[in-house]
Amino acid sequence: MSGPVLEMRGITKTFPGVTALSGVHLTVRAGEVHAVCGENGAGKSTLMKVLSGVHPHGSYDGEIRFEGAPVAFKDIRASERHGIVIIHQELALVPHLSIAENIFLGNERARRGFVDWDDTLRRAGALLRRVGLRERPTTPVADLGVGKQQLVEIAKALSKEVRLLILDEPTAALNDEDSATLLDLILELRAQGVAAVIISHKLNEIRRVADAVTVLRDGRTVETLPVRASPDAEPELSEDRIIRGMVGRDLDHRFPARTPYTGADAGADALTVRDWTVRHPVDHQRTVVDDVSLTVRRGEIVGVAGLMGAGRTELAMSVFGRSYGQYVAGTVAVGGREVSTRTVPAAVAAGIAYVTEDRKRYGLNLIDDINRNISLTSLPGMRRRGVPGLVDADHERSVAERYRRTMNIKAPTVLEQVGRLSGGNQQKVVLSKWIHADPEVLILDEPTRGIDVGAKYEIYTVIDRLAAQGKAVLLISSELPELLGLCDRIYTMAEGRLTGEVTRAEATQEVLMRHMTAHRS
Amino acid sequence: MTTTTTPPKDAPAPPPAPRSAGALLVELARANMRQYGMLVALAFLVVLFQIWTDGTLLLPSNVSNLIQQNGYILILAIGMMIVIVAGHIDLSVGSLVAFVGAMSAVMMVKHDLPWVLALVLSLLIGAVAGAWQGFFIAYVGIPSFIVTLAGMLLFRGLTQIVLEGQSLSPFPDGFQNIAKGFIPEMGPYTQYHNPTLVIGAATVAFLLFREWRHRRRQLAHGLDVTPAGLWAAKCVAMTAAVVAFTLTLASFHGVPVVLLIMCGLLIGLGYVMRNAVIGRHVYALGGNKAAAKLSGVKDRRVTFLIFVNMGVLAALAGCVYAARLNAGTPQAGLNFELEAIAASFIGGASMSGGVGTVMGAVIGGLVLGVLNNGMSLVNIGTDYQQVIKGLVLLAAVGFDVWNKRKAGR
Numbered sequence: 001m002s003g004p005v006l007e008m009r010g011i012t013k014t015f016p017g018v019t020a021l022s023g024v025h026l027t028v029r030a031g032e033v034h035a036v037c038g039e040n041g042a043g044k045s046t047l048m049k050v051l052s053g054v055h056p057h058g059s060y061d062g063e064i065r066f067e068g069a070p071v072a073f074k075d076i077r078a079s080e081r082h083g084i085v086i087i088h089q090e091l092a093l094v095p096h097l098s099i100a101e102n103i104f105l106g107n108e109r110a111r112r113g114f115v116d117w118d119d120t121l122r123r124a125g126a127l128l129r130r131v132g133l134r135e136r137p138t139t140p141v142a143d144l145g146v147g148k149q150q151l152v153e154i155a156k157a158l159s160k161e162v163r164l165l166i167l168d169e170p171t172a173a174l175n176d177e178d179s180a181t182l183l184d185l186i187l188e189l190r191a192q193g194v195a196a197v198i199i200s201h202k203l204n205e206i207r208r209v210a211d212a213v214t215v216l217r218d219g220r221t222v223e224t225l226p227v228r229a230s231p232d233a234e235p236e237l238s239e240d241r242i243i244r245g246m247v248g249r250d251l252d253h254r255f256p257a258r259t260p261y262t263g264a265d266a267g268a269d270a271l272t273v274r275d276w277t278v279r280h281p282v283d284h285q286r287t288v289v290d291d292v293s294l295t296v297r298r299g300e301i302v303g304v305a306g307l308m309g310a311g312r313t314e315l316a317m318s319v320f321g322r323s324y325g326q327y328v329a330g331t332v333a334v335g336g337r338e339v340s341t342r343t344v345p346a347a348v349a350a351g352i353a354y355v356t357e358d359r360k361r362y363g364l365n366l367i368d369d370i371n372r373n374i375s376l377t378s379l380p381g382m383r384r385r386g387v388p389g390l391v392d393a394d395h396e397r398s399v400a401e402r403y404r405r406t407m408n409i410k411a412p413t414v415l416e417q418v419g420r421l422s423g424g425n426q427q428k429v430v431l432s433k434w435i436h437a438d439p440e441v442l443i444l445d446e447p448t449r450g451i452d453v454g455a456k457y458e459i460y461t462v463i464d465r466l467a468a469q470g471k472a473v474l475l476i477s478s479e480l481p482e483l484l485g486l487c488d489r490i491y492t493m494a495e496g497r498l499t500g501e502v503t504r505a506e507a508t509q510e511v512l513m514r515h516m517t518a519h520r521s
Numbered sequence: 522m523t524t525t526t527t528p529p530k531d532a533p534a535p536p537p538a539p540r541s542a543g544a545l546l547v548e549l550a551r552a553n554m555r556q557y558g559m560l561v562a563l564a565f566l567v568v569l570f571q572i573w574t575d576g577t578l579l580l581p582s583n584v585s586n587l588i589q590q591n592g593y594i595l596i597l598a599i600g601m602m603i604v605i606v607a608g609h610i611d612l613s614v615g616s617l618v619a620f621v622g623a624m625s626a627v628m629m630v631k632h633d634l635p636w637v638l639a640l641v642l643s644l645l646i647g648a649v650a651g652a653w654q655g656f657f658i659a660y661v662g663i664p665s666f667i668v669t670l671a672g673m674l675l676f677r678g679l680t681q682i683v684l685e686g687q688s689l690s691p692f693p694d695g696f697q698n699i700a701k702g703f704i705p706e707m708g709p710y711t712q713y714h715n716p717t718l719v720i721g722a723a724t725v726a727f728l729l730f731r732e733w734r735h736r737r738r739q740l741a742h743g744l745d746v747t748p749a750g751l752w753a754a755k756c757v758a759m760t761a762a763v764v765a766f767t768l769t770l771a772s773f774h775g776v777p778v779v780l781l782i783m784c785g786l787l788i789g790l791g792y793v794m795r796n797a798v799i800g801r802h803v804y805a806l807g808g809n810k811a812a813a814k815l816s817g818v819k820d821r822r823v824t825f826l827i828f829v830n831m832g833v834l835a836a837l838a839g840c841v842y843a844a845r846l847n848a849g850t851p852q853a854g855l856n857f858e859l860e861a862i863a864a865s866f867i868g869g870a871s872m873s874g875g876v877g878t879v880m881g882a883v884i885g886g887l888v889l890g891v892l893n894n895g896m897s898l899v900n901i902g903t904d905y906q907q908v909i910k911g912l913v914l915l916a917a918v919g920f921d922v923w924n925k926r927k928a929g930r
Contacts, residue, residue: 339607344817365875375801377817391798394738435814
């Protein structure tokens, strides 16, 4: 163990309206596996994008020194020339090309412009042996499982003479066996002198492979802790100690006071999900939601906490018209009566609404106006002169105008194109759409993601108002303070299973984080 | 990320500021840039060829001719626009035109079926052909480009099979009238064609009533409306246009039957696309399929129906074309799909779907029609005509792309 191979000092990166990183420090010593931890949105991925040149030099403040010399990467290729290779969470392989072609993609073994297949296959074979993958280099990547694909990614990185390997949630999509193989490989590469930065939510894995861990919170470096004294020693750092670093902050958001629902049926079950099990849409071996049962009562706000990949969105979308994955088992009841949620229209008819976490992809028609985005789910009810199938455009527009005023959507008229609104206002449009559909149950998936603090407060007020009117709200959020500030009860999920149910009185960030990082023993 | 000029965060929503007529015009024009731009281009083309042909273009006989010459393309363009708005394409319509024309000829010429029955059966054949393609696109999930490319070959081949490579004619007079006929004259002798005058007057009355009702309802719902002066000017301009068009037609043989069919489609399908749930669902699907599905839009059913509709319209166009030629021929409808697609894009459709109006398709079709007719009148060869039409298509869409980029998206 010698001096640092990588030093990032005072890294500050801002996006319009948001400071993603603020004076972050990260020091990785030569031949070290260094973990970076933090809640979703703490700035881990942004930091790695700065390091790898995705955010080019000049778009951030601060200094990066690599192997003792200052560096300024203008793109990914520049960082790769220095031997810094990033492996993203979503694999960047071309499925229909062979392993060998993927390894040398963009870096082809060629002579006078023509691919030298002998050299390509020979080198690919050597790299596959190095990562311990027993496959022929000519096999198409699409024929490999995700775990083996991950190894191909690493072989690809090794082909670029990697000095520092960055892995963003490398085991998020892997089963236990594949994860173990991958972690062993990381340790083996460390022995060969390849340093690694590994971003992970899985604290047990961090304890297993990392030499040191840097904790980020709200775009700042909280602390860097040694995990073990020497590479071969047992880990000394406890998971609880890491968790304390990740969440140790005051509730700095303000939340509206809860208005209780006082209707006669307060406390009656509104949404009941029983034994809900769903498999991955492509990889049918993987169970993404595993035997989940939960209840939301009228007038109640119930949270679902979990780290990335815990299966929260998958649970919500599969309940909502089986929009995700392959249904295996489970029932849904609304108001105590079992309902079919086989299709989206059936789920809507049953009184369920789902507000997506990805409003641009799944929530809005960005090229259309506010008016028509709000009315989309309620069109059949806006009958013109009572004729089914016809829309009363004037009624539609006055509805949209009403929501523009009550939800405080900042746009001159409801004819404004939704794509031109800010994130917070777009979110208000999506919420208006589903509120007007008048459901019994609203599943809100990350309703405040990517919107500024002022708009967040407005959204919180809306959520509170819905509960006060007797709606049942299931709130999925990665921001623990948000869950603590709004919810009556909070379920926690990890690896597709419910790992805990905590009441408002018991809930603290530490308790939740412990449940969220609980893993199958 | 976004470039809105939002007011300060804590300010209440600003009341809709009273805007000047000019600002509103600019806003309206910007919102429908390609369509308005094309309306202006259409007017420019008409004036250009009117001067170039020494007034032949707008002679009553030529206006009638122009309508009858382009009727079937406009019918196809209306259907094609809906297909494109939904994010699909249909390459088979030219072949389907030929196939339905051939089938109608077989029914009427070989089997002596009454023409009304033959017409109904032809439209049914179109519906079945559309359902065939719609099934593969919507329920099997094969891209529309592939399915309709296959349909293009399939229906062309079937045409040649049922016609045995020969043309079949003649058709009964009643059938021919679909393409060549006019509304019959009635009443006392005037200088003009009486029913046409009545239809024109009724059209003006209807349009003005609709404008008035629309405005009244908007006011009743507390929505802001076009300033009174501008609104009046719009009404006057609309009335003048209809009156001029009516008088032109009335001084020849009157309203062509094709024009009635086209107006019916324009009004009917235009209304459906604007005001029916299914029309809104078409726009939603084309704009963002994933979001539409998660909002409860039955995407497969809507896609299926769009292609059934296209099949029926192609059948109708096939009958009109066969009636105009007075024959079912194996080579009918060649390249019609390309004319219809070009008309849709000139009329404001977007390649990625979600954008476009039925009216736009008609305007786009008329731009091509006036170009065709005008260039023929001034004896420009078909070789140069193709070059010019290609450049017009490129310019229309290029202008739109440029305009969007300038608007800073």
